Amino acid sequence: MAVREKIPLLSVENLKTYLFLRRGVVKAVDGVSFQVQERETLGIVGESGSGKSMTCLSILRLIPEPAGRIVEGKIILDGTDILQVDEQEMASQVRGRKISMISQDPLTSLNPVFSIGDQVGGPFRYHGLKKDRKGIREAVVDVLRRVRIPSPAQRLKDYPYQFSGGMRQRVVAAMAIACGPRLLIADEPTSALDVTIQIQMLQLLEEIQQETNVGLILITHDLGVAAYICQRIAVMYAGRIVEFGDVRTIYKKPSHPYTQALLNSVPRLGEKKKRLFNIEGQPPDLLNPPIGCAFWPRCDRRRDICQQEYPPTIPIDREGYASCWLLT
Amino acid sequence: MLLEIQDLVKHFPVRRGLGLSRRPALVKAVDGINFSIPEGGTFGLVGESGCGKTTVAKLVLLLERPTSGTIFFEGKDLTSLSSREVKTYRLGAQAVFQDPYSSLDPRMKVGGILSEPIRAHHALPRREIKSRVAELLDIVKLPMGSDQYYPHEFSGGQRQRIAVARALALNPKLLALDEPVSALDVSIRSQILNLLADIQEKFGLTYMIIAHDLALVEHVSTEVGVMYLGNIVEKGATSRVFENPLHPYTQALLAAVPRPDPDYPKPKAILSGEVPSPLNPPPGCKFEPRCPHGMDQCKLKQPLLMEVEKGHEVACYLHRSS
Amino acid sequence: MTSQSAPARNKSSIRWMLRFPWIPMIILFMVFSSALLGPIITPHKHGALNLGLAMKPPFWQENGSMSYPLGTDNMGRDILSRIIMGARITAIVALWAIPFSGAIGALMGMIAGYFGGKIDMLIMRLVDIQMSVPSLALALILAASLKPGVATVIIVIVVTYWTWYARIVRGEVLSLKERDFIALARVAGCSAWSILLKHFLPNIFNTLLVLATLQLGSVITYEASLSFLGLGIQPPDVSWGLMLADARPYITVAWWVIALPGLAIVITCLGSNLFGDWLRDTLDPKRRQL
Numbered sequence: 020m021a022v023r024e025k026i027p028l029l030s031v032e033n034l035k036t037y038l039f040l041r042r043g044v045v046k047a048v049d050g051v052s053f054q055v056q057e058r059e060t061l062g063i064v065g066e067s068g069s070g071k072s073m074t075c076l077s078i079l080r081l082i083p084e085p086a087g088r089i090v091e092g093k094i095i096l097d098g099t100d101i102l103q104v105d106e107q108e109m110a111s112q113v114r115g116r117k118i119s120m121i122s123q124d125p126l127t128s129l130n131p132v133f134s135i136g137d138q139v140g141g142p143f144r145y146h147g148l149k150k151d152r153k154g155i156r157e158a159v160v161d162v163l164r165r166v167r168i169p170s171p172a173q174r175l176k177d178y179p180y181q182f183s184g185g186m187r188q189r190v191v192a193a194m195a196i197a198c199g200p201r202l203l204i205a206d207e208p209t210s211a212l213d214v215t216i217q218i219q220m221l222q223l224l225e226e227i228q229q230e231t232n233v234g235l236i237l238i239t240h241d242l243g244v245a246a247y248i249c250q251r252i253a254v255m256y257a258g259r260i261v262e263f264g265d266v267r268t269i270y271k272k273p274s275h276p277y278t279q280a281l282l283n284s285v286p287r288l289g290e291k292k293k294r295l296f297n298i299e300g301q302p303p304d305l306l307n308p309p310i311g312c313a314f315w316p317r318c319d320r321r322r323d324i325c326q327q328e329y330p331p332t333i334p335i336d337r338e339g340y341a342s343c344w345l346l347t
Numbered sequence: 348m349l350l351e352i353q354d355l356v357k358h359f360p361v362r363r364g365l366g367l368s369r370r371p372a373l374v375k376a377v378d379g380i381n382f383s384i385p386e387g388g389t390f391g392l393v394g395e396s397g398c399g400k401t402t403v404a405k406l407v408l409l410l411e412r413p414t415s416g417t418i419f420f421e422g423k424d425l426t427s428l429s430s431r432e433v434k435t436y437r438l439g440a441q442a443v444f445q446d447p448y449s450s451l452d453p454r455m456k457v458g459g460i461l462s463e464p465i466r467a468h469h470a471l472p473r474r475e476i477k478s479r480v481a482e483l484l485d486i487v488k489l490p491m492g493s494d495q496y497y498p499h500e501f502s503g504g505q506r507q508r509i510a511v512a513r514a515l516a517l518n519p520k521l522l523a524l525d526e527p528v529s530a531l532d533v534s535i536r537s538q539i540l541n542l543l544a545d546i547q548e549k550f551g552l553t554y555m556i557i558a559h560d561l562a563l564v565e566h567v568s569t570e571v572g573v574m575y576l577g578n579i580v581e582k583g584a585t586s587r588v589f590e591n592p593l594h595p596y597t598q599a600l601l602a603a604v605p606r607p608d609p610d611y612p613k614p615k616a617i618l619s620g621e622v623p624s625p626l627n628p629p630p631g632c633k634f635e636p637r638c639p640h641g642m643d644q645c646k647l648k649q650p651l652l653m654e655v656e657k658g659h660e661v662a663c664y665l666h667r668s669s
Numbered sequence: 670m671t672s673q674s675a676p677a678r679n680k681s682s683i684r685w686m687l688r689f690p691w692i693p694m695i696i697l698f699m700v701f702s703s704a705l706l707g708p709i710i711t712p713h714k715h716g717a718l719n720l721g722l723a724m725k726p727p728f729w730q731e732n733g734s735m736s737y738p739l740g741t742d743n744m745g746r747d748i749l750s751r752i753i754m755g756a757r758i759t760a761i762v763a764l765w766a767i768p769f770s771g772a773i774g775a776l777m778g779m780i781a782g783y784f785g786g787k788i789d790m791l792i793m794r795l796v797d798i799q800m801s802v803p804s805l806a807l808a809l810i811l812a813a814s815l816k817p818g819v820a821t822v823i824i825v826i827v828v829t830y831w832t833w834y835a836r837i838v839r840g841e842v843l844s845l846k847e848r849d850f851i852a853l854a855r856v857a858g859c860s861a862w863s864i865l866l867k868h869f870l871p872n873i874f875n876t877l878l879v880l881a882t883l884q885l886g887s888v889i890t891y892e893a894s895l896s897f898l899g900l901g902i903q904p905p906d907v908s909w910g911l912m913l914a915d916a917r918p919y920i921t922v923a924w925w926v927i928a929l930p931g932l933a934i935v936i937t938c939l940g941s942n943l944f945g946d947w948l949r950d951t952l953d954p955k956r957r958q959l
Contacts, residue, residue, distance in 0.1 A: 066532040183621045184396075213395035214559065218603040218616045240533050243605035247613060266609045277534075284537035286566035288589065288604060294544065295537035295566070301502050302532055317534075408856050437858040449849040454871040463867075464857035513857070 026098065027054035028234040029078070029202055034092035036070075036077045039085075045305040047073040047087070049258035055202065058228060060235040062249030062266070064242065064281075068302045069255040071238045075204045078236075079118060080109055097201060116146050119195035123207035125187035129179040135190055136175030139163060142197040158197070165230070166193045166223060185216035189223065196227055203227070206238045221248055242285055246270055251338075254278050257303045257313035264339025274333075274341040276318045312344070320345060348419070349521060349553045350390075350407065351383040355416035357402055361626065374625050376402040378577035379416070381652065384570070386520070389547070389554040391568030391585065393561060393600070395622050398574040400557045404523050407555065408442055409433055420521070438468060441514040445526035447506035451498040457509055458494030464516045483512040487542060504535035511542065515550070524556045528563070540567065561604050565589050573597050576625050576633040582652060583659035593661040595638050632664070640665055690947040696940030703753045704760035711750035712736070716905040719745035724923050740925045742916065748925065751907050752933050758908040759937070761819060762892055766826035767881050773827065774834025775877055779865050781835065782842025793839070796832040804829045805894060812900035822892050822901045829891070834880060841873045875949045882945025886938035909934050 036048040048070045055061045065071040076082050077089055080101070093100050101113055122128055129138060139159045143149045149158050156175070163171035166189040179187055188208065195203060205224065209217040225248060228235055239245050245252055245266075252269045254262040254277065262275035273279045283296035300317040303309060309316055315325040324344050333346040357377040377399045384390040392400045405411040407418060409425060418425040425436060441464070444450050451460055461480045465471050471479055480494050487508040498506055507527065514522055527543065528536040544567070547554060558564050564571055564585075571588050573581040573596065581594040592598045599617040606614070618637050629635060631646040638645065644664050652660045653667070703710070722745040726733045733740060739748040781792040799807070808825045815821045845851065845868075854864050893910025895901030902908040909930045916927035 066534055185621060213622055214561070214600060215395065215603045215616065215618050216622065218605070218614050219619075221605070222616055241605070242533075242607035246607050246609045246611075247605040270607060270609055281534060282607060284534060285607060286540075286560075286562040287607065288562045288565055288601070291566065291586070294541055297537055297541055298534045299538075301504055301535060410852055410855060434858050437856060440856075442853060442856050444849045444853065446849055450853060452850045452854075452868055452872070455867075463854065463859065467858040467860075467863065510853075513853070517857075 025056065028057045028097060029055040029236075030093070030095040031074075031078065032093040032095070034074065034077055034094065035090045036073050036082055036087060037090050038083075038087045040306075043306045046258050046308070047305065048077060051092075051253075051255070051258075051260055053253055053260065053263065055234040055236060057201065057234045058232045059251070060224075060228065060237055060249045062245040062252040063236060063238045063255060064240065064245050064252055065238075065255035066240055066302055068257065068305055070258040071255050072206055073258075074255070075120070075206055075236060075238060078202075078204065079114055079120060080106075081114075111146065115142050115195075115200075116198045117200055118202045118204065119198075119200040121188070121191050121195050121203070121205045121208045123210050125184050125191055125211065128191045129187055131179055134176050134178055135163075135182070139190065139193050139197065142194055146198050148198055159193075162193045162197050163190070165196070165227075166190070168193070183216075185212055185219060188212060188220055192220075192223065192227070196231065196233070199231065200233060202234045202236070204236045204238070207240070208237070209244060210239070210241070217244070224248060242270075242281065254281075257305065257308055259313070259342070261314065261343070262339070262341040264335060264341075265337075268336055268339055274335055274339075274346060275314075275343050276320055276345070277314050278341075280317075280319075312342070348383040349386040349388075349421060350555070351417075351419040352403075352407075353381055353417045353419070355380050355403070355406060355418065356414045357399075357406055357411060358414045372626055375577050375628060376625055377406065377413075378628075380572075380574070380577075380579045382570075382572050382579060382582060384521075384553055384555060386553055387547075387551055388569045389556060389567055391564035391571040392555065392557045392574060393559065393564050393571060394574035395559060395600075397576065397622055397625055399577040399625065400574050401525060403574075404442070404525050404555070404557055407521075408440060408523055409436065434468070438470075438517050439519050440521040440523065441517065441519040442523040442525065443507070443510050443514050443527050446530050447503045447510060448530075450510045451506055453498055455497075456494065457496055457498065457501075460498070460509065461494065461513050461516055464513060468517065470517060479516070483516060486515060486546065487512040502535075503531050504538060507531060507539055508542070511539075511546070515546065518550070519552070521553045521555065524554060526558055527556070529558070529560065536563075543567070561589075561600060573600070576623065576628055578633060578649070578662065579652060580634065580662045581660065587656065587659040591659070593655060593659070593666050594634075594663050595640055595665070596634050632662075688947070690943050693940040693943040693947070696936055697944055700756045700937050700940070701760055703756035705757075707754050707757040711747070711753050712738075713747040713750045715746065715750040715754040715907055717746060721745065724919070724926075726923070727925050727929070739929050740923070742912070742926045743919055743923070748912075748929055751912060752909070752930060754907050755909040755912060755930065755933070756937075758819065758902060758906060759889060759892075762822055762826070762908075763885055763888055765823045766830070766888055767884055769823070770827040770830040770884075771834050771877055771881055774831035775838045775870075775873070777831065778835040778838025779842050779869055779873075782839040783846065783861065783865055783869065789839075792835065796835050799829075799832050804891070805898070808895055808900060809898070812895065812898075817900050817903055819902065819906070822895055825895060825900075826888055826891060830884065830887075833884075834877070837876065837880060838873055841876055842869055845869060845872055878949055879945055882941045885941040886934070889934050889938070 032052050034048050034051045038045040038047050051074055053061065063071045063074065073082065078094055089102060094102050096117060101109065104113065136159055139162060140155045143155050143158050149155045159175065160171045168174065168186060168189055182190065209220050212220060221244065224235065227233060237245065237249055249266050251265050253260045254275065256277050262269065262273065262278045269278060270282065273282060280296060280298045284298055286295060298317055303313050311327050312325045312330050315321045318325065322344060330342045330344045332340050332342050334340045355377055356379050359374040359376055361372045361374050382390065392403060394400050406413050413426055420436060420439065428436060458480050461483050462476045465476055465479060481491060484491060484493050489505060489508055501509065528539050531539060546552060556564065556567055568585045570583065571585045572579045573594065575596050581588055581597045588597065592601055602617050603614050617639060620637055632649055635641045635645040642664060650662045650664050652662045654660045655666045722741050723743055725737050725741040727740040728735050728738045737747050741747055777792050781789040807829060811825050811828060812821050815824065851864060851868060854868055889910060892901055892908060893913050896908055896911040897914035902911050912930040913927060919926050
């Protein structure tokens with residue numbers, strides 16, 4: 020990895036999060052490293068079981084316990100390793116304040132029995148940023164306006180069910196940016212939204228980034244969404260980053276067979292093909308992952324060594340890399 | 348034409364408040380649509396949530412009764428069938444739904460799931476059922492012996508294969524596919540789509556596919572209908588509609604799809620506001636409130652589908668063929 | 670050539686043996702064998718009066734003896750023998766009342782939930798009406814018209830408890846109805862009854878089983894109230910509930926007369942609940958493979 024000029028906002032180093040289940044150990048995140056700068060968007064692309072959501076839950080230290088545990092690694096935010104910080108400080112200083120999250124389902128992200136004003140006020144109250152009711156109310160109206168909720172002052176007493184899916188997602192975004200976080204993690208923020216609403220949400224995320232210089236990690240399985248907003252992309256498979264690079268390289272000159280397979284298998288508007296590229300097999304069973312490269316059972320160009328040893332990381336271009344024996 | 352839909356309407360009454368009002372509000376889920384599917388073709392129905400496309404599928408499958416309108420299957424009017432005739436119809440039309448986890452009874456073994464349609468119709472004598480089940484497993488490329496396992500022992504993609512196999516059990520002519528791959532992992536989708544294409548060719552099936560993913564619809568369909576709030580606003584051959592979208596809504600939809608290509612011009616949000624609810628739509632064109640080209644006449648009366656070029660129809664006052 | 674691999678199965682017989690509910694099974698075995706072998710294994714005749722030996726404490730206390738191991742009641746009857754015979758009545762009542770009320774309740778619940786509309790309204794109003802009548806008042810009315818005894822107790826319990834099953838089953842059916850495989854069964858051409866029997870029933874069976882085991886304690890206490898009111902078991906028949914009722918005046922002087930039958934009830938209910946838990950887990954195809 021190339022040396023960056025600035026100190027990165029977030030630096031994840033060799034993160035390993037394992038789930039210790041009765042049936043065995045699931046290496047959900049198995050040695051993941053990346054950096055995010057402020058005002059930059061990193062996309063983490065992967066499917067179920069790739070470890071993308073677990074990575075972000077690890078950053079927030081919200082992994083399911085006692086089964087889950089971060090067994091190794093450093094997560095350095097603005098110079099501090101937050102894995103060393105105690106839980107109390109994590110809850111009051113980091114979560115919701117320095118790092119925030121927007122998750123996939125607007126339906127379950129909001130509590131149905133509390134009003135919007137109440138819920139969006141929550142972060143302000145909890146982190147002690149505003150003390151009096153009037154101050155909180157103003158702050159809530161202000162942040163709702165920033166996420167483009169029309170007539171926010173009139174809607175403070177409304178409940179989540181009175182909002183559409185897209186609006187609810189904006190409310191969730193409002194709660195996430197309320198305390199001015201340095202890093203925003205969006206886990207499939209648009210998967211549950213219609214296409215015309217999705218684009219509004221993506222534009223909103225862009226605007227928020229322009230206004231606040233927040234660093235954004237966008238987790239998605241949708242290659243189109245990732246191409247829209249991300250400057251750099253990490254492709255994850257079975258708990259590891261199999262390819263990393265700037266968005267143009269990933270989409271135009273992908274190096275890892277998995278990335279290539281994904282890009283070839285997705286139907287694209289305006290390009291009518293007879294048959295889509297077929298990827299054999301299915302996502303790996305993390306309880307019994309394949310030995311060697313996790314992708315080998317599905318790879319159309321596998322060699323013997325792929326089944327024996329995990330491939331080395333080969334640098335690509337200025338700051339990209341991929342782990343594949345074919346590149347040696 | 349294998350399937351012909353004429354002026355199909357489905358309104359759902361909705362109880363407002365305590366249900367004491369004399370005229371209940373109506374959700375006009377499907378508000379007068381027309382389309383037809385030739386044998387062997389694939390008709391794609393696209394739209395966003397609330398447009399009514401899933402209701403259309405339920406109507407075609409006779410899971411719901413239409414409020415008015417007709418559905419012709421092989422020339423027969425489905426809306427006036429006796430219950431026995433309905434059962435015969437079911438031999439010809441089957442379905443695959445979106446959620447592979449909800450589509451299979453968790454307490455039945457796969458063998459039972461696949462043979463259920465056959466047994467319901469007494470279509471085969473007992474001793475032939477087992478071999479038919481094996482045949483079906485082979486068609487969808489599941490290993491032999493899968494019939495002894497329970498659904499939860501399979502992955503999402505495999506479950507969807509089981510669902511497809513069940514749909515084929517009775518050798519139907521028409522398959523209604525409601526978002527067949529949206530709940531599956533991206534790397535699995537092409538497997539299932541290719542499988543569906545192979546099966547269609549091999550057995551001469553006709554597909555009606557419902558999806559919100561425009562690229563997918565373009566890939567699989569020969570003809571497409573774009574729905575908005577219960578109406579088809581644009582209809583025609585897939586290549587015509589996608590290359591030359593005429594209705595402002597279709598244009599907005601296509602413009603909003605993010606492409607997996609960072610060099611492609613960024614998608615734009617042409618439409619502001621929300622996808623409205625099908626409750627109490629405006630009297631004129633339902634799209635008018637959000638339409639960037641709204642004219643006065645759009646508010647007065649809903650435009651009808653008119654052919655603008657061969658094989659391409661639009662319901663929009665902007666495109667009035669003289 | 671398939672690209673799919675067959676699922677793997679994991680059998681571990683040692684684990685299965687560790688998980689097996691030995692103690693509940695032993696308890697239930699004891700109860701039901703008492704029920705079967707009753708008269709044969711009682712050390713004394715359960716109805717034999719012997720006022721001279723009244724209020725003898727259990728053998729481990731002063732004044733107790735091994736010939737009346739659990740002591741005697743106020744009429745000199747051997748508590749152990751009465752507990753054994755009481756198990757018989759408890760078993761009979763439970764084995765008839767619970768399946769019947771469950772079956773009727775489940776049937777009504779399934780019909781109401783699946784068909785909906787007016788049928789649903791009718792059945793649920795019936796349930797509501799019945800549930801608003803206090804159960805003991807209902808029991809009084811019913812028992813007054815029938816001859817008191819075991820059969821009456823069973824009928825009264827069935828009539829009272831079916832509503833409970835009906836409500837819960839209806840709820841389950843309503844949520845199951847939304848699952849795709851139900852709609853797809855209709856699309857496949859299955860008749861309503863075939864869907865109810867082959868799809869709904871197996872999927873609610875677990876709930877029914879758990880409900881049934883929960884009911885056991887309720888049934889025993891209900892039977893006790895009925896017997897107490899003179900509407901249920903009559904002497905010389907004996908039930909645990911009746912023993913509780915009889916022992917009330919003597920709680921302060923002879924704790925064993927009420928505590929021991931009470932203990933029998935508690936242990937039986939516990940055993941039944943634990944057994945029900947295990948049965949539900951074993952029958953669930955999803956949990957089976959762990």
